[in-house]
Amino acid sequence: MTFVFGMDGGASKSVSIVADTKGNVLSRVESGPSNYHNIGKEKAKEAIEHAVQRAIEASRTKIAEFEVACLGLAGMDSQTSYNVLYGIISDIKVFRKVMLLNDAEIGLGGATGCRHGIVVNAGTGAVAFGMNQRGEKGRSGGWGYLIGDEGSAYDVSRRALMAAAKAHDGRGEPTLLLPMIMEALSLGQFEQIIELLYHKEMSPEALASLAPVVFEAAQKRDKVSQEILECAGEELGLVAIAVARALGMESEECEVAPIGGMFRPHTLLYKSFARVLRKHAPDCRLIKPIFEPAVGAVLLALKEAGVEFTDLLMERIGQSLKGRVTTCGLKNGSIPCNSIL
Template identity: 35%
Template sequence: MTILVGVDAGASRSTAFVADDTLTVLARAAGAPGAVRPGAVKESSEAILDTTRRALEETRTDRAGALVVGAAGAGREPERGDLERALVAAGIADAVRVTTDIEIALVAGLGDEPGILLLAGTGSAACARLPSGELRRVGGHGWQFGDEGSGYWLARGALSAVAQASDGRGPPTALTAALAQAAGVEGEAALLPWARNTSRGSVADLARVVQEVAARGDDLAHLLVAQAAEALAAHARALRPHFADAAPVAVALAGGLLGPGSPVRTAVTSLLEADQPPLRLLAALVEPPRGALLLALHLAT
């Protein structure tokens, strides 16, 4: 039996799945963020290795036949190659491949079929596989240049709304108390130093609170959710013209912001299904580590 490991290394956390060569998942583990940044390959590799080892321990083995890691930030060199070499040097698998987080999500959501993958976690991006097999990508430029509609983008907008409400530039909002409570601080004044000293992933985690407040009827939170949905829909719409056929194009959804029943997911679905030519939203939420496992199976064989 060949042991396979698939890892989704994001900006908020890393998730590892261990499977056999029938792709039956044997173990899972979650750990520290493994997204790779310039000059930070060591931190990324350590997070990925720790998460992978803990998952392997559950299967009573310390080495896999193949390991595939989809890492945020791995779409550029030399970061991708440096991370791959670090993982190879660790001796944790016979074969190692590092690719992007969006590629493993695309494989998990669509297999080899044409369609669009829309990803909204800490960051945001979309990728299309055309009928020819060609890949096209939009977004994924990072929080400094984009990530519109992402968890970080939504939470950042909510923090800005709280700041504006506190000094009279904006209306009062239930976001003030809800975000302070979620961050574990006393009042909006303490949110500023908290946000300055916490990780981008921790800020992005506040997107869950924004959606909860929106669902309870807060107008400002509802507006922020609607804006996030519009931004994400724009990613998918930018890829639609690459499909010449007028038939509905399948769209798979991945990332914590697009979980089942979430307000952002509901809004994105309504927007895209009303489009002409049509886009067809797939019901299941994609689990990116499963795509990494499928790629690991190909790597092992």
């Protein structure tokens, strides 16, 4: 029997899956972050090796080698990062063949079951990735928290802090964000935010964790928060549309899968995201992802191993995953983007 390994290596956690080439998922384990941009090369290597070992152990199978390993890693965004990560991975001897992809690409693989379409991933960061019927690929966004990731949890949190600072100064409108952020961060005075941000060096992930406060304030009809979320939704719509245009998909029936923690249903963010799609790509359909990104990595590894994609194979993957995955639905419910508005 031959095996494949799929991994979704993120900034806050990693998910690893071992499957055989018949589509039986043998294990799924979660482990620590593996984004080398944040934790460095050495720790990233350790994190990946640790994840592989745990996934093999959990599979209760004697695996000496994986036919194909597909790793979708956050931070795989340039030739330089590819070279760095390839150096890390080539030291791991259990992989016969390695595919190193950006995490957005495995996101698309999982969301659509390896079909063409566009995935928009909005978590701590934000990026869109697409593939058209001709197999051409494109991406947009994902330039990181300093100069991009518009619409991400980091971006929304940062805008919320700016709005709170402006309200504090009397420069901006009063907003619930000021007291709510102070409470969330246990600040007696808002000025203490400076100590927290610049001295205690709050990580981008820690800062991004303020996003739920913005959703909560918006629900309480805070106008400033509502505007931040609407703006974030528009930005996420724009990253999707940029990919659709680059791949000639904006005027065809195209599936768009929003994934990541920022796409909570029924929020202003979700609605303004859908509004931008409807305006610029009216024939696209918003889909609920079939599988989580780590399964996308497994599917891409199976494809690379020459395994034929039959209904039976997909069903077997879905069945053997049951009870292991909680984040995604297993049914592909496709809806036109304007039905949300």
